[in-house]
Amino acid sequence: MYGRHPVLRLLIVCVLAFLLAPILVVIGVSFNPTSAFRIPIGAVSMRWYARFFATPTFRDALFLVSLPVALAASALATVIGSLAAIGLVRARIAARGAFESVFMLPLLIPSILLGAAMYLVSVSLGFRTNFLTLVLGHMLLGIPYVIRVVGSALVAIDPRLEEAARSLGCTPVQAFLRVVVPNLRSSILSGATFAFIVSFSDINLALFVAGPETTTLPIQIYSQIFWEGDPTIAAASTVQIIIVGTLILLMQKIFKIRVGL
Amino acid sequence: MLAQDIALELKSVTKIYKGSVTVGPIDLAVRQGEFFSLLGPSGCGKSTTLRCIAGFETPTSGSILLGGERLDAKPAHRRDLGLVFQNHALFPHLTVAGNVGFGLALRKVGAGEITRRVARTLELVGLAGCGARMPSQLSGGQQQRVALARSLILEPPLLLLDEPLSSLDLKLRQQMRDELRGLQRTLGQTTVFVTHDQTEALAMSDRIAVLSNGRIEQVGTPREIYGAPATRFVANFIGESNTLAATVEGIRDEVATLRLPAGQLLRARLPAGTTRRVGEAVWAIVRPENLTIQPAENSQDDPTRLAGTLDTVSYLGEDIHVRLRVPGLDPLLASMKATRRAEVALAVPKIEIGIDACAVVVLAR
Numbered sequence: 001m002y003g004r005h006p007v008l009r010l011l012i013v014c015v016l017a018f019l020l021a022p023i024l025v026v027i028g029v030s031f032n033p034t035s036a037f038r039i040p041i042g043a044v045s046m047r048w049y050a051r052f053f054a055t056p057t058f059r060d061a062l063f064l065v066s067l068p069v070a071l072a073a074s075a076l077a078t079v080i081g082s083l084a085a086i087g088l089v090r091a092r093i094a095a096r097g098a099f100e101s102v103f104m105l106p107l108l109i110p111s112i113l114l115g116a117a118m119y120l121v122s123v124s125l126g127f128r129t130n131f132l133t134l135v136l137g138h139m140l141l142g143i144p145y146v147i148r149v150v151g152s153a154l155v156a157i158d159p160r161l162e163e164a165a166r167s168l169g170c171t172p173v174q175a176f177l178r179v180v181v182p183n184l185r186s187s188i189l190s191g192a193t194f195a196f197i198v199s200f201s202d203i204n205l206a207l208f209v210a211g212p213e214t215t216t217l218p219i220q221i222y223s224q225i226f227w228e229g230d231p232t233i234a235a236a237s238t239v240q241i242i243i244v245g246t247l248i249l250l251m252q253k254i255f256k257i258r259v260g261l
Numbered sequence: 262m263l264a265q266d267i268a269l270e271l272k273s274v275t276k277i278y279k280g281s282v283t284v285g286p287i288d289l290a291v292r293q294g295e296f297f298s299l300l301g302p303s304g305c306g307k308s309t310t311l312r313c314i315a316g317f318e319t320p321t322s323g324s325i326l327l328g329g330e331r332l333d334a335k336p337a338h339r340r341d342l343g344l345v346f347q348n349h350a351l352f353p354h355l356t357v358a359g360n361v362g363f364g365l366a367l368r369k370v371g372a373g374e375i376t377r378r379v380a381r382t383l384e385l386v387g388l389a390g391c392g393a394r395m396p397s398q399l400s401g402g403q404q405q406r407v408a409l410a411r412s413l414i415l416e417p418p419l420l421l422l423d424e425p426l427s428s429l430d431l432k433l434r435q436q437m438r439d440e441l442r443g444l445q446r447t448l449g450q451t452t453v454f455v456t457h458d459q460t461e462a463l464a465m466s467d468r469i470a471v472l473s474n475g476r477i478e479q480v481g482t483p484r485e486i487y488g489a490p491a492t493r494f495v496a497n498f499i500g501e502s503n504t505l506a507a508t509v510e511g512i513r514d515e516v517a518t519l520r521l522p523a524g525q526l527l528r529a530r531l532p533a534g535t536t537r538r539v540g541e542a543v544w545a546i547v548r549p550e551n552l553t554i555q556p557a558e559n560s561q562d563d564p565t566r567l568a569g570t571l572d573t574v575s576y577l578g579e580d581i582h583v584r585l586r587v588p589g590l591d592p593l594l595a596s597m598k599a600t601r602r603a604e605v606a607l608a609v610p611k612i613e614i615g616i617d618a619c620a621v622v623v624l625a626r
Contacts, residue, residue, distance in 0.1 A: 160348060172338075
């Protein structure tokens with residue numbers, strides 16, 4: 001109904017174009033047979049993808065740093081974030097609002113400042129920035145997303161489900177594990193996906209807390225823009241887009257099965 | 262009531278919340294196999310009482326006994342009571358069979374046994390063969406049956422129903438009402454039913470406790486509650502009634518003569534054992550269906566017939582509802598079957614109202 005109005009249709013098209021155009025340009029450039037930054041007309045080539053996978057700095061940034069860091073950071077963020085969400089929603093704590101604000105801080109502080117702060121803390125404590133600091137930093141970024149997604153799902157679960165379970169013989173803990181947790185599963189997975197994407201595409205924090213041996217893919221792309229600037233970085237970006245896109249599609253597929261629509 | 266007949270007993274149960282909401286003291290005894298309703302408007306304490314029995318609220322004082330044993334000392338999960346909610350509260354991640362078998366699985370009953378008993382219970386509630394479906398694929402009525410089956414499969418000594426029919430539409434509600442009652446009778450299942458719907462309570466219950474402001478107003482069979490309300494609240498909450506302020510003018514042979522404010526007289530048969538004094542201020546309560554209407558005949562001079570006029574007449578198909586004006590009184594409500602005779606009586610504007618002395622309930626004012 002609203003979407004039928006021509007002006008609104010035009011607006012929708014403009015918004016979509018604005019969102020998609022840069023991504024399409026990047027993908028286009030990555031298939032360019034020449035080293036110019038332009039969308040190929042006619043011939044396409046995979047040479048920049050070949051270059052990407054042949055270059056150790058790119059390959060390692062993806063397979064040895066970005067992917068493992070994102071996996072570890074999102075796993076940690078999911079566990080901590082889910083537990084925090086349960087605590088924030090269910091526990092009878094006095095300063096609930098204060099706790100929630102603290103957990104949400106990474107969303108409010110510019111991540112470049114957060115990165116700088118973490119760097120200063122690490123240095124003053126005598127740590128070297130390395131894989132671990134990167135994982136911890138990204139975990140911090142992911143936690144608020146997990147809390148938000150899992151928390152709102154938890155609030156939406158009818159407390160009568162647990163009461164029904166208890167009337168059937170469940171202790172409060174059993175009722176939570178057997179009735180609440182299974183119904184949170186898709187929210188936990190979706191929170192984990194968010195956390196993974198946040199880590200996988202972060203550059204601000206990584207600039208500070210990544211060590212010399214832990215260059216993430218976004219940092220590698222960023223530094224390459226200054227040095228060489230051939231379409232390998234477009235290929236690298238496209239690889240990144242494909243990974244994130246596949247993940248989201250996969251999750252939606254799983255959710256659909258779970259939700260039963 | 263013999264002690265061994267009593268299934269559930271509440272002794273001076275109170276629940277005091279911080280603030281002003283207070284329930285109790287509630288004293289109740291529910292018989293073995295009885296369908297017992299807690300009826301009252303929202304906020305009357307019926308749900309709190311049910312939640313105290315279920316174990317989700319702890320009474321501030323008093324005790325709850327089931328089969329003579331203290332129930333209130335046990336946590337909710339060891340009370341082994343059946344509980345059905347208004348919104349069904351089915352586990353959305355489990356199939357129908359998974360929901361119904363939940364309690365048995367928790368008790369480590371073998372898989373074969375669970376399958377057998379789930380199938381039998383689903384058949385009992387009329388859902389044979391639906392075990393593999395998900396709750397979201399069922400209609401409201403079917404979900405309600407699954408919720409019922411989930412409780413009944415454990416053969417609970419007491420089944421608690423918290424407004425289980427309120428989420429269903431009217432037709433289905435009436436059908437489920439009969440089904441639920443039939444099932445309860447067949448199984449001899451002791452049941453406590455919470456509702457705000459007086460029709461539901463009257464139609465289904467063996468006995469009803471009417472609650473208001475956290476206290477029990479009256480306990481009795483539907484007939485007693487409707488025909489002989491113990492308080493003004495009960496008279497007005499259950500069905501329609503006309504409440505008239507009156508003074509006792511005289512008593513003779515257990516029939517009291519009451520004088521209404523504008524001087525008219527009304528006769529009321531007092532139940533055996535009631536004591537009313539001459540001169541006492543009372544309420545006279547009359548149900549609309551106990552008013553009879555005739556065209557006014559000037560020749561007749563019966564002081565117990567009230568002269569009045571028709572205000573509004575509403576035809577409701579089967580019934581006619583009439584609002585009457587009588588000098589000195591609030592408008593009276595009368596209802597009658599929509600017969601030819603009734604229509605003749607209602608065709609003239611000036612009428613006489615007759616009230617059967619046996620149908621007048623007298624309460625202290």
